[in-house]
Amino acid sequence: MKISLRREQHLELYYYMKLNRALEEQMVRLFRQNKIVGGLYSSLGQEAISVGTAYALEPRDWLAPMIRNIGALLVKGFKPRDILTQHMAKYTSPTLGKDGTSHFGDLKVRHVVSPISMLGDLIPVMTGIAMAGSYLGQKIVAMTWIGDGGTSTGAFHEGINLAAVQKAALVCIIENNQWAYSTPVRRQVPTQDLADRAKAYGIPSYVVDGNDVVSVYQVSKEAVERCRSGQGPILIEAKTMRMKGHAQHDAAEYVPKAMFEYWKARDPLDRYEKHLTASKLWDAQTKAEIDARIERELQEDLEFAESSPLPPPELVEQGVYCEGCHTIEPDWRRPKEELVPPKSSVAAVWEVEDFGAFEKREEPAAAAKHSTVLASGDGRRHPAQPSARKGKAAKTPTRNKVRR
Amino acid sequence: MKISLRREQHLELYYYMKLNRALEEQMVRLFRQNKIVGGLYSSLGQEAISVGTAYALEPRDWLAPMIRNIGALLVKGFKPRDILTQHMAKYTSPTLGKDGTSHFGDLKVRHVVSPISMLGDLIPVMTGIAMAGSYLGQKIVAMTWIGDGGTSTGAFHEGINLAAVQKAALVCIIENNQWAYSTPVRRQVPTQDLADRAKAYGIPSYVVDGNDVVSVYQVSKEAVERCRSGQGPILIEAKTMRMKGHAQHDAAEYVPKAMFEYWKARDPLDRYEKHLTASKLWDAQTKAEIDARIERELQEDLEFAESSPLPPPELVEQGVYCEGCHTIEPDWRRPKEELVPPKSSVAAVWEVEDFGAFEKREEPAAAAKHSTVLASGDGRRHPAQPSARKGKAAKTPTRNKVRR
Amino acid sequence: MLEAIRQALFEEMERDPAVVLLGEDLGVYGGAFKVTAGLLERFGWERVIDTPISETAIVGAAVGMSYLGLRPVAEMQFIDFIACCFNQLTNFVAKSHYRWGAPVPMVVRGPSGGGVHGGPFHSANPEMYFVHTPGLKVVYPSTAYDAKGLLKSAIRDNNPVLFFEHKFLYRRVKEELPSGDYTVPLGKAVVRREGRDLTIVSYAAMMHTSMEAAEVLAKEGIEAEVIDLRTLLPLDRETLLASVKKTNKILVVHEDTRTGGIAGEIAALVCEGAFEDLDGPVLRVTSLDTPVPYSPPLEERFLPDVQRVAAAARDLARY
Amino acid sequence: MLEAIRQALFEEMERDPAVVLLGEDLGVYGGAFKVTAGLLERFGWERVIDTPISETAIVGAAVGMSYLGLRPVAEMQFIDFIACCFNQLTNFVAKSHYRWGAPVPMVVRGPSGGGVHGGPFHSANPEMYFVHTPGLKVVYPSTAYDAKGLLKSAIRDNNPVLFFEHKFLYRRVKEELPSGDYTVPLGKAVVRREGRDLTIVSYAAMMHTSMEAAEVLAKEGIEAEVIDLRTLLPLDRETLLASVKKTNKILVVHEDTRTGGIAGEIAALVCEGAFEDLDGPVLRVTSLDTPVPYSPPLEERFLPDVQRVAAAARDLARY
Ligand SMILES: Cc1ncc(C[n+]2csc(CCOP(=O)(O)OP(=O)(O)O)c2C)c(N)n1
Ligand SMILES: Cc1ncc(C[n+]2csc(CCOP(=O)(O)OP(=O)(O)O)c2C)c(N)n1
Numbered sequence A, B: 001m002k003i004s005l006r007r008e009q010h011l012e013l014y015y016y017m018k019l020n021r022a023l024e025e026q027m028v029r030l031f032r033q034n035k036i037v038g039g040l041y042s043s044l045g046q047e048a049i050s051v052g053t054a055y056a057l058e059p060r061d062w063l064a065p066m067i068r069n070i071g072a073l074l075v076k077g078f079k080p081r082d083i084l085t086q087h088m089a090k091y092t093s094p095t096l097g098k099d100g101t102s103h104f105g106d107l108k109v110r111h112v113v114s115p116i117s118m119l120g121d122l123i124p125v126m127t128g129i130a131m132a133g134s135y136l137g138q139k140i141v142a143m144t145w146i147g148d149g150g151t152s153t154g155a156f157h158e159g160i161n162l163a164a165v166q167k168a169a170l171v172c173i174i175e176n177n178q179w180a181y182s183t184p185v186r187r188q189v190p191t192q193d194l195a196d197r198a199k200a201y202g203i204p205s206y207v208v209d210g211n212d213v214v215s216v217y218q219v220s221k222e223a224v225e226r227c228r229s230g231q232g233p234i235l236i237e238a239k240t241m242r243m244k245g246h247a248q249h250d251a252a253e254y255v256p257k258a259m260f261e262y263w264k265a266r267d268p269l270d271r272y273e274k275h276l277t278a279s280k281l282w283d284a285q286t287k288a289e290i291d292a293r294i295e296r297e298l299q300e301d302l303e304f305a306e307s308s309p310l311p312p313p314e315l316v317e318q319g320v321y322c323e324g325c326h327t328i329e330p331d332w333r334r335p336k337e338e339l340v341p342p343k344s345s346v347a348a349v350w351e352v353e354d355f356g357a358f359e360k361r362e363e364p365a366a367a368a369k370h371s372t373v374l375a376s377g378d379g380r381r382h383p384a385q386p387s388a389r390k391g392k393a394a395k396t397p398t399r400n401k402v403r404r
Numbered sequence C, D: 001m002l003e004a005i006r007q008a009l010f011e012e013m014e015r016d017p018a019v020v021l022l023g024e025d026l027g028v029y030g031g032a033f034k035v036t037a038g039l040l041e042r043f044g045w046e047r048v049i050d051t052p053i054s055e056t057a058i059v060g061a062a063v064g065m066s067y068l069g070l071r072p073v074a075e076m077q078f079i080d081f082i083a084c085c086f087n088q089l090t091n092f093v094a095k096s097h098y099r100w101g102a103p104v105p106m107v108v109r110g111p112s113g114g115g116v117h118g119g120p121f122h123s124a125n126p127e128m129y130f131v132h133t134p135g136l137k138v139v140y141p142s143t144a145y146d147a148k149g150l151l152k153s154a155i156r157d158n159n160p161v162l163f164f165e166h167k168f169l170y171r172r173v174k175e176e177l178p179s180g181d182y183t184v185p186l187g188k189a190v191v192r193r194e195g196r197d198l199t200i201v202s203y204a205a206m207m208h209t210s211m212e213a214a215e216v217l218a219k220e221g222i223e224a225e226v227i228d229l230r231t232l233l234p235l236d237r238e239t240l241l242a243s244v245k246k247t248n249k250i251l252v253v254h255e256d257t258r259t260g261g262i263a264g265e266i267a268a269l270v271c272e273g274a275f276e277d278l279d280g281p282v283l284r285v286t287s288l289d290t291p292v293p294y295s296p297p298l299e300e301r302f303l304p305d306v307q308r309v310a311a312a313a314r315d316l317a318r319y
């Protein structure tokens, strides 16, 4: 698939990456002024991933950010004020101050799911969104991110595995920034590529240079459209580096200095600016205009956030339950009749493709990691199964009867 | 590695497989007589796996069975009476009637850990056993089993992953019997081989004909010794078929009849008997002697179990806590001094092998499943890192300082 | 009761295509207890989803579905396995609406409870873990009528509801059910038997034990009022306090283990709301503080029975 | 208090090479709160194990280690993540000794509690989930002295102990500790302040709030006896009942949410053991039944404070 970008798109990518960075720099200043409540996480050096991946989505598509995906939230239509007020725990924040950081979302317009702190839990949730989207005929894709460390959680495994068997339209980006808090990536998984995690689920994966926003976008776009066409989930490993500590309190002394230097030379924003210049996609004036716009917007939103009130204490008791505050109505994009009897009725039988015996297995390709298999103890090869497929068509066990 | 078996060993394998089957047949009779409390699971057709794998262990090694691994318990030295009394919930059972089925173990002599029903939970536990064994200098291997369905649990993932980074001496056998209760294996994982799960952890795996006890033994022996030598965990997929329903109550109507027939023709006991005969490893008389011994032993133990009392009701309140009933003292096989200061003291720094950048990655072998990676967006290849290894030796991040 | 639950699922799925089921072995097989038998045939592969053995993924996927407006009903094959998705339920599901206003209209249901020699991992009564989790609702019916009506309410509710089905009652409780749609409201207890001498509060299987005990007591001239809680969260404080104000004595009976069981919460509520009305201590008859043992004589001793309930009630009545 | 905990780990590791630590970021980094700082340097890679982000594997591996006679101390980076290994703890760990006689001498510890604007996922008080699980022990200290002595007892105990460290107290509670080895026994509450008018029972951070409230009350002539539970499972029934028999009134203060909190259990115990001695209802001051909110004014309203404790105590004293 040839994926190219128009000039305005190139410039938009710059706008979001730069906005992402400028907004986080602003928050560091606020943090030093003691105006941030709780922790502050940085995505410095990882902006190309948040922006490049989310940019591949359409408005109807869904995403759920992790703590270092402010860029994705901006691309999906949230404003700096949303992020500022969240971090400052203001009443004007998307959660009214009930939760902080990137823990917010929007079910109706932007299609963003709020994460929780427990790593991995979003993967099955986004799988469910993809399944429901398919069920409702919406042709949507669900996207989420996970850290190198987060791939060690059971929830990651269960979620991707379910997505694989359900062929859910899930794009999961492993943001391999070399560290999980103080733990180097090799302590999370002893493979060279984290994309190898995909092999356990029989799903395709990409490895991409996470500090190259155009590559990230292209890979993501391809993945998103493959997903949309019903081919099941995809894992993308984006290699990058966390250029700060885990959060503001962490000086990251456990990271070799040379490693920071190495990666600083590959800063995604620098690289992209040079690329835009080299490719003559902008000139100094265009850049200046975009930078000025960003500064203006940030300034405005900063004033909004700073002058916003904290929530009233009484709010604390409200909203534990939905007591009629929401009407829940799915957005059907296919005839409901398909899903109610008699149209929906089927024969409840499994169709088993093959019988799974040892001798029926194709030898894995040479490079696969299985050790060679010892010869059968009784020295014989058994005759092939008479007809495994007899009677029933040889299809995948479940989806054959199902419209997707 | 050339692994061969002496004649007595061949005969022992037969003894255990046959005993396994005869014992379970006996329990089916007891079940029909309403003498089994709770459910009864069958390993009919899977005996070669339980027996062949456990037979590769030494007495000092540890195992934890799943519900279909009665054969492994027999190999490890439990007697039919242990299994009968467990199923009949008798006071003479290893758990005194507090738990049933294969939910029992023996820390001191046989080195068997009792499973719990929640699938997957044993994997991290056995990883911990392997880690502790290495710590204590015991040179032991820990073995456990998991079903095709069980590999979908988060606990499986977390446990194998931890074992991989810790290079724990864990041998995990995936007993792929095509079904998880009523669910076909392709609904658990859409890969041809479940051994592919290993690729997510960068660990080796085997695929073996699970109905061929000699192959199973040979592969297991090789795996066990590889583990013992400190090379980290190994996954073995043994392909087989569950020849009954999930448990006695399940008629398995969801399984295509032809599938049962196909596998019945590959019955592991039949095959092994033919193999012994063809290889002239026994004659009719030897077989008759072993069969008679099994019958005698079973009869004895059945009488023991049937005449055993149920536990007294007061027992229910005892044993929630250990209140001095156990003295806990590890079996040290290395000098403890190595583990206390000053000998134990180290510099707390990570040594990072490479910096993990995209361009530093070796291209995966052709057959690997990654899609090809799109070219870098800015069209350039970045210069190689000056010296990632400068200053510190390029070793794996943690183990370099550690005696194992 | 099993059939009533099946009917509730059936009728709700007929009524609203937003209702979908997911769990292990519930489609082709119809569920370990056959609660969902026939539903796949009628409603198809997209609405009756056999999943891998992944409780966290089951609940997680249900949350995602609910965010798109579906009303998923997730099954735990045995409710014991709910421990495997505890984080997803208590952190993701329970806090969603509070934190960012995203309602989670889903149900998690499954067979619970002891008395069938299921042993330590197939007999759980996990209600208190969730009663202690704001944001969830917890339902535990004792009759077929209630099971059907409450499950319908649970499916239609905009909040996450845990629906426990006592497996001892599945085939033992049989009632003629009214034809036609009906619901039983969440959060309302019911007085199963009027009495003046003391109140016995219970739910699920122990409700039947309590009723039997009340019969025994009646023969001795002690008239117990029996309350069936039905919903454990939110608790029906009003019905409880009204009864205590009438009988002045209260005994709580639950099959869940003792320490940290719901009897404690009720004791606190009664102290707060009706202390002056109490003519005796709030008492409790519960299972023992042990895992659920396997062997029949042990499990019998472990569980409350009619004798123990009657004895405690007698003591309290005479207090 | 943080330093006291570090010392306990340090001294126990010196004393017994069977003591090993495992968890996320506790070696090279020294832990998110630096509780384990310096331990890797001293005790080496084999005894201070940085793990992947896998709480179930951490607890699972600790169980396996304990079966070989080690005494692992597992850290949850924040105690909130204990929800991710809930199954392993409540089903594998808690039931091991009962089911098949295999003791599990391990400790799971981690920073808990609110008051530092940690929001819904970094402020948990998960004690009741485990107090309701027979087979576990649950400890929640309020002083540095106790933290050290109780952690040592926990490590030496043959049973699985959950050890909660209130992060609000980590750096706020400072005491001179005696030099030399000492332990504080599990299962024993302590009377922190003698009084005659009512008993206030609390633990962890709320113990300090309760003590402050007692000072306020003393100025008004109300003498509150303050009990620090220290161990929540097993509960020290004797100390509780003895105090109620003396003061005839009891108020329970906990930071955990209200419904299903430990106050209920204590209400039930007091009813059972000292009903005749009660001159007023068992009352409770607790956090609200909501997730822990993020914004400071919300969290302040959410948590109990000296005013609310004093007000409730005043009402009770006057009852
Ligand atoms: C289940 C769980 N365990 C522990 C934590 C504590 N924690 C928060 S972030 C973090 C490191 C995450 O590393 P990674 O997934 O690589 O993401 P990154 O921070 O590098 O973006 C840890 C251990 C958590 N949030 N969730
Ligand atoms: C965590 C968990 N979820 C659900 C179950 C219920 N259950 C018991 S056995 C089983 C099927 C297991 O299939 P598999 O792992 O393939 O093992 P097999 O029975 O085929 O040997 C299920 C779903 C369980 N024991 N544990």
Ligand SMILES: [Mg+2]
Binding pocket: A147, A148, A149, A175, A176, A177, A178, A179, A180, A181, A242
């Ligand atoms: Mg990372």
Ligand SMILES: [Mg+2]
Binding pocket: B147, B148, B149, B175, B176, B177, B178, B179, B180, B181, B242
């Ligand atoms: Mg199977």
